[in-house]
Amino acid sequence: MLLDLRVSFFLALRGILRGSRGSLYLTVLIIAMVFTNMIFMPSIILGFIKVAEDQIITYQTGNILISPHEDELYIEDVFSLLEKINRIPGVLRASAHYGTGVTLRYKGNSLGSTVVAIKPDDERLVTDVYRKMADGDYLADGENDEIIIGIQTSGHKDESLDMGPTLGYLKAGDPVTVEYTNGVRKVYHVKGIIETGSYYADQGAYITWDELESVFGRKVDYATDIIIKTDPDSYEPEVKTQIYRFGIREKVQTWQDILEEAMGRAVQNFAMLNSITIVVSLIIAIVVLFIVIMIKTLNSRRQIGVLKALGVEKSIIIHNYVFQVLILTTLGIIVGTTLVESMVAILTVYPFQFPDGEVTPVVATSDLINNTIMLYIASFIAGYIPAWRVASEDILTAMRS
Amino acid sequence: MIIAENLTRVYDMGKVTVHALRGVSLTIQKGEFVGIMGASGSGKSTLLHLLGLLDKPTEGKIVLGGIDVRTLNERQRTRFRLKRLGYVFQDYALVPELTVEENVYLTSMIRGTSKEEYQAQTFQILDRIGLSDRLTHKHNELSGGQQQRVAIARAMVNKPEILFADEPCANLDSESSRNVLDLFKQINKEMAQTIVMVSHEDWHMEYFDRVIILRDGQIVSDGPPPEELLEKACKYK
Numbered sequence: 001m002l003l004d005l006r007v008s009f010f011l012a013l014r015g016i017l018r019g020s021r022g023s024l025y026l027t028v029l030i031i032a033m034v035f036t037n038m039i040f041m042p043s044i045i046l047g048f049i050k051v052a053e054d055q056i057i058t059y060q061t062g063n064i065l066i067s068p069h070e071d072e073l074y075i076e077d078v079f080s081l082l083e084k085i086n087r088i089p090g091v092l093r094a095s096a097h098y099g100t101g102v103t104l105r106y107k108g109n110s111l112g113s114t115v116v117a118i119k120p121d122d123e124r125l126v127t128d129v130y131r132k133m134a135d136g137d138y139l140a141d142g143e144n145d146e147i148i149i150g151i152q153t154s155g156h157k158d159e160s161l162d163m164g165p166t167l168g169y170l171k172a173g174d175p176v177t178v179e180y181t182n183g184v185r186k187v188y189h190v191k192g193i194i195e196t197g198s199y200y201a202d203q204g205a206y207i208t209w210d211e212l213e214s215v216f217g218r219k220v221d222y223a224t225d226i227i228i229k230t231d232p233d234s235y236e237p238e239v240k241t242q243i244y245r246f247g248i249r250e251k252v253q254t255w256q257d258i259l260e261e262a263m264g265r266a267v268q269n270f271a272m273l274n275s276i277t278i279v280v281s282l283i284i285a286i287v288v289l290f291i292v293i294m295i296k297t298l299n300s301r302r303q304i305g306v307l308k309a310l311g312v313e314k315s316i317i318i319h320n321y322v323f324q325v326l327i328l329t330t331l332g333i334i335v336g337t338t339l340v341e342s343m344v345a346i347l348t349v350y351p352f353q354f355p356d357g358e359v360t361p362v363v364a365t366s367d368l369i370n371n372t373i374m375l376y377i378a379s380f381i382a383g384y385i386p387a388w389r390v391a392s393e394d395i396l397t398a399m400r401s
Numbered sequence: 402m403i404i405a406e407n408l409t410r411v412y413d414m415g416k417v418t419v420h421a422l423r424g425v426s427l428t429i430q431k432g433e434f435v436g437i438m439g440a441s442g443s444g445k446s447t448l449l450h451l452l453g454l455l456d457k458p459t460e461g462k463i464v465l466g467g468i469d470v471r472t473l474n475e476r477q478r479t480r481f482r483l484k485r486l487g488y489v490f491q492d493y494a495l496v497p498e499l500t501v502e503e504n505v506y507l508t509s510m511i512r513g514t515s516k517e518e519y520q521a522q523t524f525q526i527l528d529r530i531g532l533s534d535r536l537t538h539k540h541n542e543l544s545g546g547q548q549q550r551v552a553i554a555r556a557m558v559n560k561p562e563i564l565f566a567d568e569p570c571a572n573l574d575s576e577s578s579r580n581v582l583d584l585f586k587q588i589n590k591e592m593a594q595t596i597v598m599v600s601h602e603d604w605h606m607e608y609f610d611r612v613i614i615l616r617d618g619q620i621v622s623d624g625p626p627p628e629e630l631l632e633k634a635c636k637y638k
Contacts, residue, residue: 007507014499017498018539303494303497307496310555311508312507312511396450
């Protein structure tokens with residue numbers, strides 16, 4: 001058996017090295033394209049999901065989000081709760097949010113939005129929004145009459161970059177009027193403009209907790225949510241369990257839970273799209289390789305008949321063509337991987353621009369391995385069937401062809 | 402030794418039935434150089450294919466080297482061809498992707514001969530037929546006569562019990578044909594090689610020890626080359 005395989009490999013290698021160069025290059029190129037197609041689409045989807053993950057963690061919810069219990073509107077006694085949470089192992093910092101609906105007005109433009117009250121010193125330790133000031137500065141604890149606004153609400157100088165209605169190019173230092181649902185109407189000084197690249201974060205507006213209390217005219221010891229940054233070495237689901245163990249009865253979600261809730265359906269659709277792409281690619285690979293080997297074997301029918309007449313086993317002839325296909329596939333995968341890696345390198349420098357940020361393809365090793373295995377199986381089938389058909393012919397029929 | 406008894410081969414071609422061989426019996430001794438001759442359609446190639454295990458008779462028995470080949474399954478027939486028979490075809494049938502030496506030692510590789518041994522054997526046989534300087538050449542770098550000599554080397558490298566040749570000179574000019582036939586004769590004499598060769602050229606008879614002439618699927622003559630045909634052949638030559 002081993003000897004037969006050795007002879008098959010010998011014939012396959014000679015067949016490829018001394019066969020038509022043009023056919024070899026074209027076949028390898030097609031397999032490389034198929035492989036690239038199989039890898040590239042999932043890498044974009046994975047990149048997209050990665051961006052969503054990063055943005056959720058970095059600009060929106062931190063690693064863990066605590067929301068009010070389902071029967072309640074607010075998280076009560078929030079500051080003692082924050083102290084408790086900050087003591088939990090694995091928690092780096094927790095920050096309370098109070099979000100309220102408002103109407104923003106600037107030079108005749110008005111826009112419904114949400115203003116979120118934060119403790120800036122806590123927030124800096126949880127999100128990276130403070131690093132993303134396109135204009136002006138971030139808030140500081142205790143500041144009143146100041147507001148920072150996301151660029152998708154303030155508006156770009158170039159309107160074509162706006163993804164929805166805006167206030168019409170509001171800049172740091174400009175006045176903006178905020179109307180609260182309790183009837184308070186107040187003019188704020190815009191301290192800064194946020195531009196994170198995350199559409200969600202860039203739509204928001206932030207004031208300090210002290211400002212919120214001045215608007216409400218009382219102490220506010222309740223929040224609409226708490227966001228938590230965890231230690232990079234800790235595992236969020238474990239921290240979530242720890243939080244529950246500390247007797248917190250609010251709804252606790254890790255970023256994975258939130259992503260699943262927000263994007264679960266989208267991820268499923270992406271996965272389906274991905275499967276369709278892979279199936280189509282595999283069919284193309286099978287058809288191409290089938291045709292290549294079919295043509296090779298049909299052109300070599302007489303040759304195959306002669307080899308059988310000389311005493312060469314049918315299995316050696318079949319394995320010869322199967323090896324040829326596997327060698328072509330290997331070359332195709334090598335070229336394809338090089339192409340994918342080159343494209344990833346280019347797209348890392350010049351990423352795709354999506355509303356939710358810059359997407360860079362992410363090639364998962366598991367995708368590379370799985371698709372390589374699938375392509376090898378497809379190639380095996382595509383090489384085996386035509387080789388088997390011709391090699392199974394009667395010697396004289398083959399020799400007379 | 403080859404023993405064939407009452408060989409019949411019938412081809413069913415749709416509504417037509419063709420009787421290619423009708424009860425052919427013969428015995429070929431070891432070391433004989435036998436020519437099978439006859440007009441086109443007389444059944445000479447069919448007989449060679451049956452004796453060479455490339456086809457199966459509709460009826461009849463073939464014994465090669467003491468083995469009744471009817472008892473062999475397909476795999477055993479393949480092994481039998483590989484180990485005990487050699488073939489030379491009309492159009493040389495060299496593997497185009499292989500060099501001269503690779504074409505010659507391919508069947509030795511399959512037989513499991515060691516690399517050193519099959520390379521030595523290959524060089525030896527190619528040297529014998531005067532092509533040892535063409536080891537790494539490809540088939541398209543050789544003349545027709547040279548290709549046929551390589552095909553003979555390929556058939557002979559494993560020292561087969563019987564060498565079958567199906568019109569090996571059909572595509573060659575007369576000089577190349579003579580060279581090939583001289584080589585066959587040399588192999589036959591020096592190595593006591595049994596050779597069964599199909600030919601339709603009368604002048605080839607002078608090389609054969611024995612000529613079997615077929616007509617309509619039956620043997621009409623079997624014996625040493627007829628004198629009158631040899632004379633005719635010499636005139637032609």
